[in-house]
Amino acid sequence: MNSLNALQTPAAVVDVQRMQSNIDRMQNQVNRLGARLRPHVKTSKSWPVAQAQIVAGAQGVTVSTLKEAEQFFEAGVIDILYAIAMAPTKLDRAFALCQRGCCLKLVTDSVAGARAIAEYGRAKGHTFEVWIEIDTDGHRSGVAPESDLLLEIARELNRVGARLGGVMTHAGSSYDFDTCEALLQIARQERDLAVRAAHRLRQAGYACAQVSIGSTPTALSYDHLHGVTEVRAGVYVFFDLVMHNVGVCSTGDIALSVLASVIGHQPEKGWLIVDAGWMAMSRDRGTQKQKQDFGYGQVCDLQGNVLPSVLMTGANQEHGIISVSIDEGEAIEQRYPIGTRLRILPNHACATAAQYPAYTAIMADGSVEQWERFYGW
Amino acid sequence: MNSLNALQTPAAVVDVQRMQSNIDRMQNQVNRLGARLRPHVKTSKSWPVAQAQIVAGAQGVTVSTLKEAEQFFEAGVIDILYAIAMAPTKLDRAFALCQRGCCLKLVTDSVAGARAIAEYGRAKGHTFEVWIEIDTDGHRSGVAPESDLLLEIARELNRVGARLGGVMTHAGSSYDFDTCEALLQIARQERDLAVRAAHRLRQAGYACAQVSIGSTPTALSYDHLHGVTEVRAGVYVFFDLVMHNVGVCSTGDIALSVLASVIGHQPEKGWLIVDAGWMAMSRDRGTQKQKQDFGYGQVCDLQGNVLPSVLMTGANQEHGIISVSIDEGEAIEQRYPIGTRLRILPNHACATAAQYPAYTAIMADGSVEQWERFYGW
Structure with a gap:
């Protein structure tokens, strides 16, 4: 050294051997369970890190800001999920990315949000792909998988200017647990409720191609991923003391x-x-x-x-x-x-x-x- | 609006009228008590903010990193106090600033730190101005005003390559109080112990031109500043909820x-x-x-x-x-x-x-x- x-x-030091081992571990876990991995690049916000994830087998990235979407699109990533409910004033920037060829997926958990996206898309002659955020653990945002609201949002997206692409959820409360049993339970809950929401949408006649779930603790705890198309996780690339205490x-x-x-x-x-x-x-x-x-x-x-x-x-x-x-x-x-x-x-x-x-x-x-x-x- | x-x-919004009022309030307070104000620009790290402080009467700035020193020197500030004990590996950057005409003051609270600065200065044919950090409330760093160590550091600085410029202290524990009485007490303690340290140095035959003290809560609480040459404060320029709770x-x-x-x-x-x-x-x-x-x-x-x-x-x-x-x-x-x-x-x-x-x-x-x-x- x-x-x-x-x-x-001070300097932020990355041990690349450890990072690569973390990347391989998560990629192998998700491969083994038969889903795709879409890493959340908000952790690193750095191209060499995301590149190592993509080389290892990641398909697309998840971002937490449009700045991340713009930067990673510039670097060559096409398939990007912006995993925060869309604010109407951000539609100009999202549209600009789409026009440049980015396959940007937006997220909403409200009728008003869905309507704003669809109306903007219609005015521009563009069809936004939108995923509905599902609340699987009550920790933050999303709609309940059994709610009428889920279907109302789908209806709002089922018009010119928008297209329902799938459902997504993040069981952030998994950070609160620290035993294998509790992690397995929250992982199953996150997965099963997301799959259930997709099922309800399909039963109601809406196409729902994607079922996207994940957090670092749950991603390392699933026993199977039936019905899930992709897993998202972010902090695993570096890990930290919180994750040490969670036990992963x-x-x-x-x-x-x-x-x-x-x-x-x-x-x-x-x-x-x-x-x-x-x-x-x-x-x-x-x-x-x-x-x-x-x-x-x-x-x-x-x-x-x-x-x-x-x-x-x-x-x-x-x-x-x-x-x-x-x-x-x-x-x-x-x-x-x-x-x-x-x-x-x-x-x-x-x-x-x-x-x-x-x-x-x-x-x-x-x-x-x-x-x-x-x-x- | x-x-x-x-x-x-999200965006960070500065209400410039409020900022100007905060700047004027602190400048008037320090002017009234007969000292100079050397604002700590670590809060803003932005030239228009520091410029408003200088226009209002500030003399020199305080910085918490050499990056700040470099940036504000580029902007035109000559008199800069780097208020963190000097790490030997940072001497190259500090020396480069001095060579370009910056009146950079360094800080130490150890014999080893003082020796490293003096030896570097001697090797380069340069005389660093160094202030000794005094511990006036036990919250962090600095030497006790009554200690032998204070005089040992002064001795170490009293050689080719360095020059004792003064003493400085920051009673950061002032953030823990929320009554006028307690703030007045910690303000007096900060001031009196710094003045006492300078007195001991002078009695021992060392020139100690500068006595620099301050924190936002104490700066707004002094009853007099006899023996003090300058006051430092930072967060007052914007204030915040912590300062609201402190009561300032x-x-x-x-x-x-x-x-x-x-x-x-x-x-x-x-x-x-x-x-x-x-x-x-x-x-x-x-x-x-x-x-x-x-x-x-x-x-x-x-x-x-x-x-x-x-x-x-x-x-x-x-x-x-x-x-x-x-x-x-x-x-x-x-x-x-x-x-x-x-x-x-x-x-x-x-x-x-x-x-x-x-x-x-x-x-x-x-x-x-x-x-x-x-x-x-």
Whole structure:
């Protein structure tokens, strides 16, 4: 890891071997169950990462912003699902992408949303493909699979300007569980309710070609995928401490870490001060309510080995406070002198990665590449 | 606010009248007490904001990264304090700025840090100006004002390659208080201990020209500034809900808000779904432990009027959950239809602003400007 000694800190470091292993694991899981994988690229917002997913077998991508759709379309991805209910004022940008040849799928969970899309499409002489968002766990948005509303939205889409392409759901509450049994249960619930919604639509006479489901914890927990056409998952590409606590990865799988330098000591408190604060880690405290609270992150040495019970326990904008336990008589300044480099595993890879204009990718041969990422909307 | 209807959402909106009023208030406060104001530009990272502070009377700026130093030097600011203890590997960049004519002040709180700076300076034939960070409230870094270490660091700086320029401190624990009495007490403590450290250095024969103190809550609470040369403060330029809870501003002073669009409803739960999640607000939950928990933010109408008890209570990456109370019989979809635009006041302006490549500035005449901001290190 000599290449990490020359970097400016803080830096977002990607261990490419770990990333590739995570990509292969998810792709193999979904292949084995007979569905397609449409990774959610909101985690990385970086072409080399998405490219590795596509090379491994991913078909299309999922995005959380039209900026992502525009950037990945520019990079060469045609099949893009914008997985957030469409705001009417964003239709101009979506239409522009479609006109350029992007197979962009929109999402809605309301009659008003469906109507706005169809009316816009009709006015432009364009037919938008729209998927209906299904609520399979009550955690956020979507329509109930047994609701009348589901069929009303389908009716609204069944006119000039729009076309019902399928249903999609995301059981985000899967992040709240941490046993195989509970994950299997929420995975089955996500799958079965989405399949049920598609069945109801078809029974009512609407074509519903696609059934798209997923989250990283459920995607790794399905026992079968009958009736499902594709799985979506995002954070698995890097994994993080939240996913470690959910139980779907080990700390040794986490491919993203923040490289930081020791800039001070408070020996009486057992504190190292590093130049990575919440700007470098994000304010995400996702492990706070989980079975193991990692503070702002788990600290590792420069080689990426976990330093047991060494955590970032506090963060200001550009200062991180790392709490260490030191053997009696040992001086904290000697063990971790000014300039010592550490790597910190994040609670939530999506949030931490979002703070950086680029990743420093450590390739399998130890060489280093800069991988640009974008931000904004 | 017709100009806000055409914007893509989410957007970071700056109310320039409020911002100017905040700038004038702080400048007048520090002027009245006879010190200089050196604003911390980490909050905005945007030249039009810093320019307004300088036009109002600020002298020099404080930065939290060398990227900020480079960007603001490019914009024309000469006198820059980099207020984070220096990491040895950053000396190349600091030296490059000095060679270009920047009056860059570095900070340290260790003998090893001081030695690294002096040795680098000696090797390059350059004399770095270095300020010693004083710990006046135990919240983070700095040396105790009564410590031997203070004088040891000064000795280390008193050689070829470096020069002791002053002392600086930041009583960040002031954010934990919410009464005038407690704020006055922490403000006096911050000031008196910094002045005391400077006194000890001078008694020991070291020149200590500058005594730099501050945080937004303490800067607005000092009763006098005898012995202090300058005050630093950052978040006051926008203010936020954390500062509202501390008691140094009202919600009507908060100059930064996030413009969002309603994209869905969950009527049974009283939820609006908006297209601003934690990516748009940041994960900062700074009001969680304060006297009033605002969730992820206080919701306002498009004109910026607070909607009482309407809060963003949940956030995923690009989804915000807004909890509203609706009168019996009223339909949430009719009151806040799809496409409705809302403005959300942030918990922590520094963290929220950091998520955006630009601000949408609403000028006094209602016109709109885009103000670029930068990120990274």
